Amino acid sequence: MSLPTPIYDLKQFDSVYEPSEDTFLFIDALEADLEYIHSLRPSCILEVGSGSGIVITSLARHFQTQCLFFATDINPVACLCTKQTAYLNNVVVHCTNMNLYCNFKSIFDIILFNPPYVCTEDSEIKPGINRSWAGGRDGRIIIDQFLSQLKLFLSDSGVCYMVALKENKPYEIMATMKVLGFNSCIIKERRILGEHLFVIRFIKEGNLK
Incomplete structure (x- = not known):
């Protein structure tokens, strides 16, 4: 599968x-x-x-x-871009202009x-393309907002995948998520262009998948 x-x-x-x-x-x-994703038999998939x-x-x-596919972005131009990319590939993605997943009432x-994971001054998180990369102190401002709400929007058998930078302190993130009721693991990492990147997988405790 590719x-x-x-x-x-x-x-x-x-x-x-x-x-x-x-x-x-x-x-x-x-x-x-x-293979793991297929085992979940997902019906609703969201990219924030x-x-x-x-x-x-x-x-x-x-x-x-x-599956049904949904996306959100705080940048309205990015929403248009996401819709165009879906169109160019003959698929349907419902994209909404919103901050994270604050307006949803459904689960995924x-x-x-x-996320915007680059370590910056908090003041650099401002409208425009900066919002796509500026993450504030430790690159964690938006990451922490996202993860604090995750339990409300992820189904009991669902999975969340998130990119993180070494400077975001991924192992600290995983420990915090343990307290919030999630098991997590790093499924891929790569050192590129001076960055050490990770992809972390989160599932709710009690999920036996």
Whole structure:
């Protein structure tokens, strides 16, 4: 099983994060975990902060009509870009302009998040393309907001995948999530361009899958 990189075109979307090494690591990690993902028999898949849309579209191409696909982004231009990427690949992704998943009332079987993880001053988290990478102190401002709400939106048998940087203190994140009722593990890591990146998998305690 594989997840080929979707077709995408960002020429009209200057304020959208260009797919980079972290994006492709994320897709590689999902590809490596496809057997596990299939075992969950997911029906609803969400990507938070979809940006270009290539990550959620890669899964949509794989599962086709077996699942419903949703995405959110705080940048309205990124929502348009995600919709275009889905269209270029002949799949449907419902993308909504919102912060994280604050407006949803439903739960999801798979949640994906490649957060703004770069360590910056909190003041650098501002509208525009900065929001796609600026993460505040330890790169954790948005990460911690996302994870604090995860339990409300992930199904009991579901799984969340998140990208993190070494400077985000991934093992501290995993310990915090243990307290919040999640088991977690690193499923892929890679050192690229001076960054040490991780993909972390979270499942609720008691999930025997």
